[in-house]
Amino acid sequence: MDRLLLWFADLVVYKLFNITEGTRLGESLDFFIYDSVKIIILLSVMIFAISVLRSFFPPEKAQQLLNGKRLFMGNFLASVLGVLSPFCSCSTVPIFIGFIESGIPLGVTFSFLITSPIVNEIALVMLFTLFGLKIAVLYLISGMIIGVVGGIIIGNLKLEREVEDYVYQIKMGEIHVEKLNWKQRLEFAWEAVHDIVNRIWIYVLIGIGIGAVIHGYAPAEVLSQYAGEDNPFAVFVAVVLGIPLYSNAVGVIPIIQALIGKGVGVGTALSFMMAVVALSLPEIIILRKVIKPKLVIIFVGIVGVSIIFTGYLFNIIL
Amino acid sequence: MFEIKILGTGCAKCVKLADYAKEAVVELGLQASLEKVTDPEEIMAYGVMQTPGLVINGMVKVSGRVPKVEEIKEFLQNVE
Numbered sequence: 427m428d429r430l431l432l433w434f435a436d437l438v439v440y441k442l443f444n445i446t447e448g449t450r451l452g453e454s455l456d457f458f459i460y461d462s463v464k465i466i467i468l469l470s471v472m473i474f475a476i477s478v479l480r481s482f483f484p485p486e487k488a489q490q491l492l493n494g495k496r497l498f499m500g501n502f503l504a505s506v507l508g509v510l511s512p513f514c515s516c517s518t519v520p521i522f523i524g525f526i527e528s529g530i531p532l533g534v535t536f537s538f539l540i541t542s543p544i545v546n547e548i549a550l551v552m553l554f555t556l557f558g559l560k561i562a563v564l565y566l567i568s569g570m571i572i573g574v575v576g577g578i579i580i581g582n583l584k585l586e587r588e589v590e591d592y593v594y595q596i597k598m599g600e601i602h603v604e605k606l607n608w609k610q611r612l613e614f615a616w617e618a619v620h621d622i623v624n625r626i627w628i629y630v631l632i633g634i635g636i637g638a639v640i641h642g643y644a645p646a647e648v649l650s651q652y653a654g655e656d657n658p659f660a661v662f663v664a665v666v667l668g669i670p671l672y673s674n675a676v677g678v679i680p681i682i683q684a685l686i687g688k689g690v691g692v693g694t695a696l697s698f699m700m701a702v703v704a705l706s707l708p709e710i711i712i713l714r715k716v717i718k719p720k721l722v723i724i725f726v727g728i729v730g731v732s733i734i735f736t737g738y739l740f741n742i743i744l
Numbered sequence: 745m746f747e748i749k750i751l752g753t754g755c756a757k758c759v760k761l762a763d764y765a766k767e768a769v770v771e772l773g774l775q776a777s778l779e780k781v782t783d784p785e786e787i788m789a790y791g792v793m794q795t796p797g798l799v800i801n802g803m804v805k806v807s808g809r810v811p812k813v814e815e816i817k818e819f820l821q822n823v824e
């Protein structure tokens with residue numbers, strides 16, 4: 427399929443637009459068409475597959491499975507379920523309350539709540555498409571480790587009192603787990619593809635567009651000097667920059683890819699993306715509804731430090 | 745008379761579900777009240793952790809997804 431796409435991009439740029447091969451404009455445009463078609467196709471196919479898989483693991487099921495699990499095993503399982511369970515950030519509050527109410531320890535709950543957004547399926551697909559399997563797997567595993575470790579630390583700090591008091595007073599009704607048939611699962615997956623592609627395609631195109639410009643024009647020496655593996659502040663700056671951006675920033679991934687081609691560290695890129703998906707401002711505001719400011723700060727601190735650490739680690743080992 | 749409740753803290757999917765529910769009610773020519781429940785306490789009381797949720801006459805029909813208008817019609821026709 428890769429060769430077909432390359433052929434298609436070449437055809438459009440060099441034959442249809444009649445641009446001379448080897449020019450900067452030609453190269454940028456070729457890159458843009460090839461990347462956008464490839465990403466949109468792969469994103470659709472893979473989100474469909476992931477959504478079908480995820481329809482088997484609703485958070486209600488995660489809650490039942492986690493009940494009675496203690497330290498470490500509980501955190502690990504919570505992290506695995508965090509990857510598998512689909513929920514949008516608007517469900518964070520009910521899920522948090524549901525977990526706490528059913529007696530799941532705070533630390534285990536946080537392992538779930540950290541991993542679920544950090545291992546973002548869109549980001550996973552984009553990384554796989556643009557950087558290959560190795561980086562995508564590293565992203566997945568490090569996201570899970572951050573979830574486990576973060577949850578264990580929060581669990582050990584005994585912060586139960588930093589949860590808003592009303593959370594403990596809520597009485598939850600009998601848990602409702604819907605039994606879906608295959609038709610409903612496929613519909614759910616199709617809706618997810620439709621929903622996500624609709625929401626992000628424009629950002630992906632803009633991102634690839636900027637990436638294409640960088641690919642064709644940006645001087646590699648300057649970039650690697652400022653954001654290369656040798657700059658000790660690159661990861662830190664990337665994480666801080668990532669926090670105010672929200673999930674639309676998946677469009678940033680193609681930019682990052684182009685930057686890496688110009689010498690920016692892989693770890694820097696990965697930590698930037700994790701910060702974008704896990705430490706977004708809207709997410710923090712939502713969490714504030716169920717936990718007190720002190721725990722919010724601890725949460726941001728632990729996740730932030732873990733992400734920065736992961737960034738440096740990858741810059742060193744890759 | 746049907747009593748329909750949309751459980752959700754106000755995300756885009758909840759609005760969509762409310763629209764679909766309205767459409768289903770109109771298409772079937774039913775009498776129904778539609779209420780949006782945004783209070784987490786009340787949402788939790790239904791045992792729903794994933795929004796949006798659809799409740800018809802006190803029974804949770806859907807949680808965590810937006811069913812098609814046709815599916816909501818079936819729920820409404822099978823009540824009682």
